[in-house]
Amino acid sequence: TGHYVHLFTEEKGLGVNIYESRGEHAGDYEYQSRKLQQREPLHITASGKAILASLDRPDVEKILDRHGLERYTENTITDESTLFEELDRIQNQGYAVNDEEEIVGFQAVAAPIQAKSGVVVGSISVAGPARFFGNQEFTEEIPKQVLNAANMIQVNINMSDVDY
Numbered sequence: 001t002g003h004y005v006h007l008f009t010e011e012k013g014l015g016v017n018i019y020e021s022r023g024e025h026a027g028d029y030e031y032q033s034r035k036l037q038q039r040e041p042l043h044i045t046a047s048g049k050a051i052l053a054s055l056d057r058p059d060v061e062k063i064l065d066r067h068g069l070e071r072y073t074e075n076t077i078t079d080e081s082t083l084f085e086e087l088d089r090i091q092n093q094g095y096a097v098n099d100e101e102e103i104v105g106f107q108a109v110a111a112p113i114q115a116k117s118g119v120v121v122g123s124i125s126v127a128g129p130a131r132f133f134g135n136q137e138f139t140e141e142i143p144k145q146v147l148n149a150a151n152m153i154q155v156n157i158n159m160s161d162v163d164y
Contacts, residue, residue, distance in 0.1 A: 005149075008047035008110070009122040013063040014039040015048040018122070043083060044072050046098035046110035047123040052083075053090035054112050054120035060087065075101045095143045096123075100130060107133050109142045111150035116158040124150050 007019035016039055042048030042063065052060050060083075069078045077083045090096045098108040110125035126142050133142065 004125075004127045006047060006108075006110075006125045006127065007122060008045070008051070008125060010042065010048070010051045011039070013042070013066050015042050015045060015051070016040075017047075040102075041067055041070060043069055043077055044098070044102040045125070046096040046108040046127070047125045049086065049090055049096035049098070050110040050112045050123040050125075051120055053087040053096065054114075057084070060084075072102050073100055073104050075099055077101065093143075095147055097138070097143075098125075098127070105130050107138055109138065109146045111143075111146045113150050113153050113157070115154075115163070117163060121157070124153065 005021040006017045008015055008017050010016070040048070042052050052063070055063075061080075064080060064083075069080065069083065070076070071078045077086060086096075095109055095111040098106075098110075100107060102108075106127060107130050108125045108127035110123045112120040113122045113124060115121045124146060126146055
């Protein structure tokens with residue numbers, strides 16, 4: 001895609017970027033470089049919302065009780081019922097979006113990565129400046145690519161001897 005790609009997982013109710021790749025359109029943002037291995041709220045990122053959507057409601061409620069729904073931008077979801085509506089939508093379509101919810105001017109699309117046990121072990125996302133994501137690219141092309149990448153990772157996990 002030429003944008004940022006993040007491999008992401010959840011730990012103790014927070015998200016962790018465990019791998020990052022920067023494409024030719026990604027730019028060199030210090031913020032993105034600092035995100036690697038740093039903990040962040042799940043509700044502000046597409047990656048985090050993809051993972052939250054895979055959890056049972058009581059598990060999500062525990063995370064929210066512990067970490068809250070802090071506002072990062074005007075688009076950040078800070079209302080619990082709105083978040084649960086968003087998580088239902090994510091479950092139905094199979095991927096999550098971040099429409100400038102963490103950083104103004106930055107968007108992302110993420111899909112969950114599932115182990116053979118059915119547990120979601122992480123997510124993969126593509127992120128970049130909103131000016132590079134046209135409406136059709138953000139709503140159609142990037143989601144297809146992210147879903148395909150998540151499926152390939154899932155297949156590799158399921159063909160391995162590792163069980164989660």
